[in-house]
Amino acid sequence: MKALSLPLPAEPMPGQIRFGALRRSARLLFGTPLNAVLTLLFGVLLVATVPPMLRWLVIDAVLFDPSPRACRVATGACWSFIYAKSGQLLFGIYPLDERWRPAIVCMLILALLAWSVRPASWAPRLAALWVAALVLIFWLMAGGFGLTEVPTSSWGGLPVTLILTVVAIGVAFPVGILLALARRSTMPAIRIGAVVLIESVRGLPLLSILFVASIMMPLFLPEALLPDKFVRALVALTIFAAAYLAEVIRGGLQAIPNGQYEAAAALGLPFWRTQYLVILPQAIRVAIPALANTIIVMIKNTSLVLVVGLFDLISSGKAVLADPDWPSPAAETFLFIGAIFFALSFSFARFADFLERRGPTAH
Amino acid sequence: MLSDAKTRSIIIQCAPVALAAAFAALLVSTTFANLRARGIPIGFDFLTMPSRIVISEAILTYKSRDPYYWAIVTGLANTVFISAVVIVFSSVLGLVVGVTRLSSNPLAAGTCRVWVEVARNSPPIVLLIFLYSLWWKVLPPVGEALNPLPGVYASMRGFVVPAVSMDVATAGLLVIALALALAAAGWAAARRGWMPPLAAPAILAVGVAGLWLADAKFSVDWPTFTGSNFKGGKELTPELSTILIGLTIYTTGFVAEIVRGGVLSVGRGQWDAGHSLGLPRGKILRVIIIPQMLRVIVPPLNSQYINVVKNSTLAIAVGYPDFLAVMNTIISKSSHSIEGVFIILGVYLALNLSLSSAANWYNRRIAIVER
Amino acid sequence: MLSSTAKRVPPMPDPNDPPAIEMTGMNKWYGNFHVLKDINLTVLRGEKLVICGPSGSGKSTMIRCINRLEEHQQGQIVVDGVELTNDLNKIDVIRRDIGMVFQHFNLFPHLTILENLTLAPIWVRRMRREQAEQTAMYYLERVKIPDQAHKYPGQLSGGQQQRVAIARALCMSPKIMLFDEPTSALDPEMVKEVLDAMVALAEDGMTMLCVTHEMGFARQVADRIVFMDKSEIIEMNTPAEFFSHPRHQRSKLFLAQILN
Numbered sequence: 001m002k003a004l005s006l007p008l009p010a011e012p013m014p015g016q017i018r019f020g021a022l023r024r025s026a027r028l029l030f031g032t033p034l035n036a037v038l039t040l041l042f043g044v045l046l047v048a049t050v051p052p053m054l055r056w057l058v059i060d061a062v063l064f065d066p067s068p069r070a071c072r073v074a075t076g077a078c079w080s081f082i083y084a085k086s087g088q089l090l091f092g093i094y095p096l097d098e099r100w101r102p103a104i105v106c107m108l109i110l111a112l113l114a115w116s117v118r119p120a121s122w123a124p125r126l127a128a129l130w131v132a133a134l135v136l137i138f139w140l141m142a143g144g145f146g147l148t149e150v151p152t153s154s155w156g157g158l159p160v161t162l163i164l165t166v167v168a169i170g171v172a173f174p175v176g177i178l179l180a181l182a183r184r185s186t187m188p189a190i191r192i193g194a195v196v197l198i199e200s201v202r203g204l205p206l207l208s209i210l211f212v213a214s215i216m217m218p219l220f221l222p223e224a225l226l227p228d229k230f231v232r233a234l235v236a237l238t239i240f241a242a243a244y245l246a247e248v249i250r251g252g253l254q255a256i257p258n259g260q261y262e263a264a265a266a267l268g269l270p271f272w273r274t275q276y277l278v279i280l281p282q283a284i285r286v287a288i289p290a291l292a293n294t295i296i297v298m299i300k301n302t303s304l305v306l307v308v309g310l311f312d313l314i315s316s317g318k319a320v321l322a323d324p325d326w327p328s329p330a331a332e333t334f335l336f337i338g339a340i341f342f343a344l345s346f347s348f349a350r351f352a353d354f355l356e357r358r359g360p361t362a363h
Numbered sequence: 364m365l366s367d368a369k370t371r372s373i374i375i376q377c378a379p380v381a382l383a384a385a386f387a388a389l390l391v392s393t394t395f396a397n398l399r400a401r402g403i404p405i406g407f408d409f410l411t412m413p414s415r416i417v418i419s420e421a422i423l424t425y426k427s428r429d430p431y432y433w434a435i436v437t438g439l440a441n442t443v444f445i446s447a448v449v450i451v452f453s454s455v456l457g458l459v460v461g462v463t464r465l466s467s468n469p470l471a472a473g474t475c476r477v478w479v480e481v482a483r484n485s486p487p488i489v490l491l492i493f494l495y496s497l498w499w500k501v502l503p504p505v506g507e508a509l510n511p512l513p514g515v516y517a518s519m520r521g522f523v524v525p526a527v528s529m530d531v532a533t534a535g536l537l538v539i540a541l542a543l544a545l546a547a548a549g550w551a552a553a554r555r556g557w558m559p560p561l562a563a564p565a566i567l568a569v570g571v572a573g574l575w576l577a578d579a580k581f582s583v584d585w586p587t588f589t590g591s592n593f594k595g596g597k598e599l600t601p602e603l604s605t606i607l608i609g610l611t612i613y614t615t616g617f618v619a620e621i622v623r624g625g626v627l628s629v630g631r632g633q634w635d636a637g638h639s640l641g642l643p644r645g646k647i648l649r650v651i652i653i654p655q656m657l658r659v660i661v662p663p664l665n666s667q668y669i670n671v672v673k674n675s676t677l678a679i680a681v682g683y684p685d686f687l688a689v690m691n692t693i694i695s696k697s698s699h700s701i702e703g704v705f706i707i708l709g710v711y712l713a714l715n716l717s718l719s720s721a722a723n724w725y726n727r728r729i730a731i732v733e734r
Numbered sequence: 735m736l737s738s739t740a741k742r743v744p745p746m747p748d749p750n751d752p753p754a755i756e757m758t759g760m761n762k763w764y765g766n767f768h769v770l771k772d773i774n775l776t777v778l779r780g781e782k783l784v785i786c787g788p789s790g791s792g793k794s795t796m797i798r799c800i801n802r803l804e805e806h807q808q809g810q811i812v813v814d815g816v817e818l819t820n821d822l823n824k825i826d827v828i829r830r831d832i833g834m835v836f837q838h839f840n841l842f843p844h845l846t847i848l849e850n851l852t853l854a855p856i857w858v859r860r861m862r863r864e865q866a867e868q869t870a871m872y873y874l875e876r877v878k879i880p881d882q883a884h885k886y887p888g889q890l891s892g893g894q895q896q897r898v899a900i901a902r903a904l905c906m907s908p909k910i911m912l913f914d915e916p917t918s919a920l921d922p923e924m925v926k927e928v929l930d931a932m933v934a935l936a937e938d939g940m941t942m943l944c945v946t947h948e949m950g951f952a953r954q955v956a957d958r959i960v961f962m963d964k965s966e967i968i969e970m971n972t973p974a975e976f977f978s979h980p981r982h983q984r985s986k987l988f989l990a991q992i993l994n
Contacts, residue, residue: 028469038463038471046474189376193383200708203715205673208687208707215700219394262803263840267854267906268830277853281844300486307679314489330496338489345484368820 068326078329082336085320089336092156092316098148101140102159108133109162110344113295114351122281130170137163152230156311158340160230164302164312168237169245169295175238176245181275183250194246201243206301210236210308233305240301244294252287253279292352296345303341313337394701403698410435416692418684420600431693438689439710445603445675445685446714449610450668456611457618464623475619482616488680491609495681498601506591514585516593522604526584526597540569602683610674617667625660658726665722669715686710752815754779754910754941755800760809762795769795770806771965777910782942784952784973787962788988793945796962797912800943801832814909830858833903837915839895841887847874847898848883851905859906866905873901877931893924897931904935911935913944947992953977961985 029039060076064083071078082089091102112133115121141159143149155163182194201209213236217227227235256279264274284291306315317333398405410432418425418437422444425437464475482490499519503509508518514525586596599607629652637647678685684692687707694703755777762770770792777783785793798804799811802818802825811818813828842850851870855861861869874880877897879890887895896916903911913932917925929951936942936955946952952959952973959976961969961984969982980986 025469028467031467035466035468038466038468042468042470042474046470187372187376189380193379200712203669203712204708205676205687205711207676207679208711211687211691212704212707215694215704216394219397219700257838257840259836259838259840260842263834263836263842265803266801266829266832266834266836266912267902268826268858269854270826273857277857278842282842285844296484303486303488304677306488314492331493331500334489334493334496338485338493341486341489342481342484346480349484366821366823368822368825371822 071329072327077332077335078327079332081326081329082332085323088157089313089316089320089333090157091159092311092319093154094156094159095148095150095154098143098150101143101147101150102155102157105137105140105159106162108137109159109166113166113348118355122284134167134170152228155230157313157316160305160310161299161302161312164234164237164305164310165295165299168234168241168302169298171238172241172245175242176249177280179242179246180249180253183246184253198243198246201239202247206236206240206304207307209240210304212236214308229309233308233310237298237302237305241294241298244297245291248287248290248294249283251290252283252285255286256282288355289352292348292355296348296352299345299348300341313340398701401698405699405701407702409697409699409702414693414696416689416696418689419682420603420684431697434689434693435686435706438684438686441678441684441689442672442675442686443714445606445610445678445683446668446672448607449614449671449675452607452611453614453618453671454664456615458622460615461619461622462626464619465626478612479616479619482613483620485613487610487613487674488677490613491605491677491680494609494612495601495605498605505593508588508593510588514596516586516588516596519601520598521601522599523586523593523596524599525586526595600683602678602681605681606675606678606683610671610677613674614667614671617670618664621660621663621667624663625656628659629655661722661726665719668722669718672711672714672718751779753777753812754781754814755943756810756812757796757799758810760799760806760811762799762804762806762808769965770799773809773967775960775967775970777941777943779909779941780939781957782936782940782955783944783958783960784956785943785945785960785962786947786949786952786988786992787968791962792965793962794914797914797943797945800910800912801829801834803834830906831909832912833906833908833910834912835896835899835903835914835916837919839887839892839899839919841895841899841902843887846884846886847879847890850887850898851902854902855905869905870901873904874898876904876934877901878927891924892920893927896920896924896928900928900931900935910941910943913942913946915945915947917946917948949977949992961988963988 028035030036056076058076060074062070062074062076062078062080065071065080066084068081071081087096087099090106091099094102112130116126116130139145139147141150141155141163142152179194179198182190183198185191185194210233213232214229217232217235260278260282261274264278269277303312303314306312306318311319314334314337317337321328321330321333395405411430413428414431414434415427416434417427418434420441421437422440423437425433429437460475460478463471464479466472502517502519505518505520508516508523510516516523584595584597586593633651633655634647637651642650675685676687679688679691690703690707694700697703753776755775757773757775760770760773761768773796775796785797787793795804799806799818800813806818814831816824816828818825818828841847842853845853848867848870851873852861852863852866855866855869856863859866871880871883874883877900879894879897882890882894882898887898890898900916916932917928920928925948929948932942932944932951933955942955944951944956956973958970959973960967961976961980961982963984969976969980969985971981976985977989980989
């Protein structure tokens with residue numbers, strides 16, 4: 001520290017501020033023996049890892065050259081592949097001319113998600129908005145009524161991930177509320193039933209639930225009623241989400257003081273009215289940060305559906321890599337897919353932080 | 364009298380119970396009817412029959428002539444192995460990363476922050492597939508294997524590490540010594556707020572020394588590089604290595620956040636109070652800060668450990684045969700789907716229940732009684 | 735405060751009317767703890783009762799039994815001719831006719847003042863929204879805070895919140911009002927504005943049961959004072975008698991403590 005301190009000029013001059021900043025960062029980096037050791041340690045680590053990564057990612061990478069040959073020669077990443085295949089990566093085998101439809105669907109879903117976590121937009125009409133949006137989404141994806149029809153087997157990529165996430169959470173939300181209320185019920189049969197259901201779902205890996213759903217459904221449903229893979233995965237995701245949401249909402253319910261129940265009772269409000277008008281609006285508001293977290297977990301979990309044969313982002317990545325013309329740049333492809341997931345959940349997490357910091361006085 | 368509170372409560376409780384029972388009955392009857400129609404027998408007899416399934420790699424010894432139950436045990440052992448290794452490594456790394464994030468050094472804190480954010484915001488399955496795709500890109504062929512630590516080699520073919528071999532009796536004794544050390548730690552934590560720092564390692568050391576004195580069959584097999592191959596040691600395939608590394612990176616991010624939260628949860632006032640009593644720094648840390656931190660850390664840490672067990676199912680993404688993957692193969696091979704599903708549900712619930720009851724026990728011991 | 739709006743003479747309690755509340759041989763336990771011992775109390779229509787006693791004596795529990803926020807295990811509670819049993823319909827009817835004001839206000843923090851006041855009339859009394867809002871504004875004016883109607887409870891002072899709570903109870907046009915230590919959670923300078931609202935209500939002829947330590951209020955308004963200690967009713971008397979000649983040793987002790 002002392003060795004680094006510079007003599008300050010007597011007169012203030014433009015450079016002084018820079019020296020101040022330099023001094024401050026020098027103190028932070030080398031101020032104590034521990035900090036000096038940490039700086040050296042992490043300095044070595046970063047010098048060893050960052051330049052090669054940068055070289056691979058940017059300097060030696062093929063950025064725009066559209067010919068596969070450039071990628072075979074280059075030692076860096078092959079981004080032109082991602083660029084060339086972005087449509088297929090994002091939208092799977094959805095018909096080429098109709099790709100604007102899933103694109104709109106993705107933007108619609110993201111906008112609605114962001115809108116919905118604002119407490120100010122909570123009103124019965126939000127649910128109506130979602131229902132309307134889902135109808136619109138389904139129409140855009142499946143077609144009919146003036147649009148070319150596209151079967152679910154041709155759906156793929158990001159819209160599948162997003163649709164599975166929002167529909168699972170949307171259906172799971174009311175179920176989760178009921179489960180949370182049931183778990184707090186004074187009636188033993190109801191309470192025990194809810195506990196068993198919630199805890200066993202939470203005790204199982206999502207993959208095992210997806211497997212069980214795809215193994216068991218063909219056994220106990222008649223052939224004719226057997227839903228397709230998409231619906232099966234959706235059912236499993238919904239059950240999973242409901243159990244986790246139930247616990248989040250229960251956390252919110254526990255934060256509501258008893259006086260609220262008593263005041264509602266003293267006014268003569270019956271049970272369901274009390275819940276709907278007084279308790280739940282407050283409980284859900286308390287639970288927003290945890291709810292946002294659960295939504296992030298669900299976005300991440302939806303990536304597991306590829307294991308039961310659904311065509312989500314990862315599967316479309318794998319399919320794209322099968323193109324023999326290209327040198328199969330797997331790392332780049334999965335980095336790109338990872339970046340999409342990261343962007344989705346990171347921005348959602350920041351948004352949740354923002355809501356949390358604004359505090360419970362959300363008016 | 365439908366409006367009587369008790370009567371109404373009973374009716375409300377009966378309705379869902381009856382509904383659930385009816386649903387279960389419907390499920391069971393259609394399932395059995397379907398199974399009969401397809402000529403599939405039900406029962407656990409198949410477990411003792413030779414499985415003839417292939418398990419590509421296993422911690423235990425497994426041959427395809429072995430019976431189904433041994434295949435299941437083999438898969439379970441793989442899952443337990445992955446979970447245990449990831450839990451140990453991510454706990455240690457998470458502690459380091461979490462504390463470093465609180466450092467005033469921007470370089471160190473920043474790097475750790477990047478780690479935490481990447482881990483928390485990417486799906487573990489994408490992380491695994493990405494790492495797996497890196498394997499052949501980053502690591503050299505066997506001939507030029509990296510040797511980052513003595514006895515540890517890394518190459519395209521995976522890792523080679525020193526193997527510890529011991530006979531069953533020695534392993535048993537070691538487990539007993541470990542359990543004793545843990546119990547002592549728990550007991551000490553309960554009695555003194557925090558165990559004397561050397562009690563548990565001392566017991567463990569005494570145990571190991573005792574084993575050594577008793578001339579236990581215990582040897583470390585160091586791998587040697589022969590120029591084109593390795594002799595001795597334990598080979599970890601790229602698949603297994605990817606899972607261990609990937610899940611450790613992922614879990615470390617969460618453990619680090621939990622540790623950071625725990626450290627931040629103990630207010631400055633506690634340090635001030637300790638200083639004002641004239642306690643030395645080390646004593647304050649051991650007697651005042653860490654016990655309070657543990658109370659905050661243990662419950663979420665435990666659910667993170669349970670998550671590790673659940674995330675070990677992602678092994679399937681890189682083709683490593685964990686318990687769920689083995690069960691999936693068994694079900695499709697033997698058509699005993701109902702039994703298989705019961706085994707899957709039972710095993711995971713049992714694993715997670717035992718983890719959480721251990722944590723609950725520990726929690727009760729260290730909990731501060733409030734009002 | 736009402737002299738300008740109404741010239742109604744408060745009806746004197748008439749012993750010949752059926753009583754508003756009648757408790758006979760009422761007992762309640764929390765587990766093994768006998769929290770209410772053999773309570774016998776009759777409240778006439780239009781009567782104002784002040785219930786006092788040391789903390790933990792069971793005063794709050796007793797009035798909370800009247801609208802069944804607490805369940806009694808033995809004896810009878812008859813409110814307005816309807817006996818309180820497990821019959822949920824009867825409980826609903828009784829709660830509609832009893833207003834309650836709590837120590838901690840218990841306003842609904844996510845609703846505006848106006849919404850707090852109109853919630854129950856709309857959803858329980860099935861009133862039309864405009865009519866409910868009219869009623870709400872009328873009572874807000876009576877507790878002198880009509881200008882706060884569109885704020886949220888968190889933006890009001892404690893005294894204002896408690897006056898809103900009183901107005902909220904009144905919007906259901908109750909026949910009986912219960913007050914559970916309405917001024918105990920308030921800063922001293924806000925006690926008076928709440929007591930003024932209660933005095934005005936008393937002058938209007940409302941049947942009132944108040945658990946309170948405000949002896950000035952008791953002296954001014956109460957028809958009778960009920961003194962409770964250790965789960966029992968020790969003494970019941972007019973304020974004049976109770977303050978000047980407490981009959982029981984424990985009443986004397988309590989008065990000595992509270993009046994100094």
